[in-house]
Amino acid sequence: MIRIRGLTKYFGTHLVLDRVDLDVERHEVVCLIGASGSGKSTLLRCINRLIEPDYGEIALDGVSVSDASFGKTGLQRRVGIVFQSYNLFPHMRVIDNVTLAPRKVQRLARAAAEARALEVLALLGMESFAYAYPEQLSGGQQQRVALARALAGQPDVLLLDEVTAALDPELVGEVMAAIRGLKARGLTMVIVTHEMGFARGLADRVCFLDGGRIIEEAPPEQLFAAPEHPRTQAFLHRLLEAGRL
Numbered sequence: 001m002i003r004i005r006g007l008t009k010y011f012g013t014h015l016v017l018d019r020v021d022l023d024v025e026r027h028e029v030v031c032l033i034g035a036s037g038s039g040k041s042t043l044l045r046c047i048n049r050l051i052e053p054d055y056g057e058i059a060l061d062g063v064s065v066s067d068a069s070f071g072k073t074g075l076q077r078r079v080g081i082v083f084q085s086y087n088l089f090p091h092m093r094v095i096d097n098v099t100l101a102p103r104k105v106q107r108l109a110r111a112a113a114e115a116r117a118l119e120v121l122a123l124l125g126m127e128s129f130a131y132a133y134p135e136q137l138s139g140g141q142q143q144r145v146a147l148a149r150a151l152a153g154q155p156d157v158l159l160l161d162e163v164t165a166a167l168d169p170e171l172v173g174e175v176m177a178a179i180r181g182l183k184a185r186g187l188t189m190v191i192v193t194h195e196m197g198f199a200r201g202l203a204d205r206v207c208f209l210d211g212g213r214i215i216e217e218a219p220p221e222q223l224f225a226a227p228e229h230p231r232t233q234a235f236l237h238r239l240l241e242a243g244r245l
């Protein structure tokens, strides 16, 4: 479904992605792990063109993401993204946050947009908060609304960039459970995470980035139990020492 070849990105003279190749199949969940600065977020953000790469190709179902047939809004509807900072509009109720893009971008009528919003909020266990304001919700609940907002566009792929990083530890579990529910429904996802438990429990495949390259990829049970590359071994060893594995 997603095919990435030779993706290369510089920030100034700093090579941040170095000829990355990656395939993601429909219904697959791929987690990107690696040390801070290894290029995970940059790779993720190239997929929906929040960042433009310098070289390389990304195709979605065989069509280049820079093809004019997508247009930028078309691409960003097909490829949803959720960040660490959920960025809900504080002056708008949950339901208005979730219906905003479908109404303004997809030109859906209010009733249809609200029906869709209630459906995705229910999927994330948030339907009873539809008429609340963001400030009335916990961080975990706000992040679930941010997930609902991304899903309301009915994306084919969801990109998650450290979505649990800003949450208090006791709130991480509810967001992870919500994402597990999305996987069970067959949503294709590419996930950047520092939570190895998350990658282990959720991913079909884990990619380890180091210095802007994917240097090892494997199903989690294999990558965590028997990493092959010395750099992956060293990274996992450091996490183990820090009590984060």
Ligand SMILES: Nc1ncnc2c1ncn2[C@@H]1O[C@H](COP(=O)(O)OP(=O)(O)OP(=O)(O)O)[C@@H](O)[C@H]1O
Pocket: 011, 016, 034, 035, 036, 037, 038, 039, 040, 041, 042, 043
């Ligand atoms: N807009 C930018 N301008 C300049 N340098 C950037 C920019 N965005 C990222 N970088 C640099 O690119 C490198 C890779 O950043 P990226 O955020 O992709 O790494 P990461 O693996 O996601 O890190 P982290 O786990 O800390 O989020 C880092 O050295 C970062 O400082």
